[in-house]
Amino acid sequence: MYLPRFGVEEWLNSHEKDAIYDIAGVSIDALTMEELFELSGVTSQEFFQQLITKKxxxxxxxxxxxxxxxxxxxxxxxxxxxxxxxxxxxxxxxxxxxxxxxxxxxxxxxxxxxxxxxxxxxxxxxxxxxxxxxxxxxxxxxxxxxxxxxxxxxxxxxxxxxxxxxxxxxxxxxxxxxxxxxxxxxxxxxxxxxxxxxxxxxxxxxxxxxxxxxxxxxxxxxxxxxxxxxxxxxxxxxxxxxxxxxxxxxxxxxxxxxxxxxxxxxxHREQILARNAKIVTENLAILENWIASEPRASFVKPAYASSSFVKLEIAEPVEEFSLSLLTDYGVLVIPGNRFDFEGYVRIGYCCPPEILKAGLAKLSQKLHEDD
CATH class of the missing domain: 3.40.640.10 (Type I PLP-dependent aspartate aminotransferase-like (Major domain))
Structure with missing residues (x-):
């Protein structure tokens, strides 16, 4: 039984801890336990009182x-x-x-x-x-x-x-x-x-x-x-x-x-889904506005799901570009060659909005650094 290296996971395992602006991951902004308790209306005391009595x-x-x-x-x-x-x-x-x-x-x-x-x-x-x-x-x-x-x-x-x-x-x-x-x-x-x-x-x-x-x-x-x-x-x-x-x-x-x-x-999923629908809607608008203002980027708008695939106008191989984007600007994306698509990057746009805005601004700097 032979399995090739898992392209996306290998990239993330190697680089995600080096990122200042992580716009690669496609989970919707992770909850803390405190936030989960607030959304559910269950107190931490109630939850842990149940937990400590369980074998x-x-x-x-x-x-x-x-x-x-x-x-x-x-x-x-x-x-x-x-x-x-x-x-x-x-x-x-x-x-x-x-x-x-x-x-x-x-x-x-x-x-x-x-x-x-x-x-x-x-x-x-x-x-x-x-x-x-x-x-x-x-x-x-x-x-x-x-x-x-x-x-x-x-x-x-x-x-x-x-x-x-x-x-x-x-x-x-x-x-x-x-x-x-x-x-x-x-x-x-x-x-x-x-x-x-x-x-x-x-x-x-x-x-x-x-x-x-x-x-x-x-x-x-x-x-x-x-x-x-x-x-x-x-x-x-x-x-x-x-x-x-x-x-x-x-x-x-x-x-x-x-x-x-x-x-x-x-x-208590309705509360979580309402929170996450707001994140997806607001952050996708940020990404869409950036695409509209960035002449070297384009995309087919995702269907309000948390992953997007952005085409970049670049001369170098996309993995080299993505590595230098991380090294020089602190921005983590997934290079599209990990999906067999050269010239594209996967952007997970459902991170905190300040991270998304800063990461996209740095990506623009990288795209225009030779202008």
Whole structure:
């Protein structure tokens, strides 16, 4: 089994601690525990009084009943028994791919997106075809191309909705057409749905649309709690039963404390989502205004998801540019070559607004330093 280096994570692991202006990450500005307590209306004394009376055993192996109930309420047709808690969305994706993909399978992967979704199936011996995103199609891949790629033995289609790095969203009509294509050969659809679209559109979860649809999500991006490493899988009872056996090999439990904090957040998600909708809306306006005033930058506006993919007018390779931007100006972005796109950078615009404004101003300085 061979896995290439994880391009984005390798870049962040090497450089994020050196940044003064981190506009690379695509979580929505992380909450402190104090902020979470304020939003939920639960005091720290109440929370920790419950915590100190709990045994630090393995807890609920698949997630506590309250956690599973809170997660299932995010879906239209998913019951608590159809939820499996995981170690973040990364753990959820790995579990699904490990359990369902075998050597010789045909897998179609939305490309580029989260690197797990194509490199793990390949490492398991699957034949992986890239379903390429198209800038001229607002960064969506073409459904007619998918029809040409589908085979009678296609085992799985992997998507990332909203997309990392572009912030493009497959809407309800698009997803229904995708389900029709997948069902023609009985393929699973694995949808990494960790990025929320805050523009009010009805974007259904794939698990609500398709019996072989598998929805993956976590607290890391939409709910601003990447530090607790809690995610989940939602799918049909048949799929979840398949995953249960493999889950014992990949994860015992997420942890008593993490489960409690995740449950608190999900039970008060409306307050968190209102806070985060404000951040996304206001910060995207900052980024859009900068794009309008910066002649050497352009983008396809993301669908109010927390990731954006910005095209830069530069002469040097984008990784060299990004490294010198960090070294000389303290600004961290993700170079687009990490997604196989030269001349682009991923900007996570949902950081504190003063960081975003300063980082973009420094980026402009870098773009014009030879003028």
């Amino acid at each position: 630090m055993d393995y807890g609920w192996i698949e997630g506590s009943p309250r956690f599973k109930e809170a997660v299932s309420s995010l879906y239209q047709y998913i019951s608590p028994e159809q939820i499996l808690q995981t170690n973040g969305a990364t753990g959820a994706n790995f579990l699904v791919l490990y359990a369902l993909v075998s050597s010789g399978d045909h897998v179609i992967a939305h490309y580029p997106s989260y690197q797990q979704l194509y490199d793990i199936p390949k490492s398991l011996g699957a034949e992986v075809e890239h379903w390429q995103i198209r800038e001229e199609n607002n960064w969506l891949p073409d459904l007619d191309e998918l029809r040409q790629m589908i085979r009678p033995n296609t085992k799985m289609i992997c998507i990332n909705n909203a997309n990392n790095p572009t912030g493009a969203v497959m809407d309800k009509a698009y997803l229904k057409e995708l389900v029709d294509i997948a069902s023609s050969c009985g393929a699973y659809i694995l949808a990494d749905e960790i990025y929320h679209c805050f523009d009010g559109r009805d974007i259904p979860a794939i698990a609500d649309l398709y019996s072989k649809g598998i929805s993956v999500n976590s607290l890391s991006k939409t709910y601003s709690l990447p530090g607790i490493r809690v995610g989940w899988v939602a799918s049909s009872p048949q799929v979840v039963d398949l995953l249960r056996d493999y889950r014992d090999y990949t994860l015992i439990c997420a942890g008593v404390f993490d489960d409690m904090l995740a449950t608190l957040a999900l039970e």
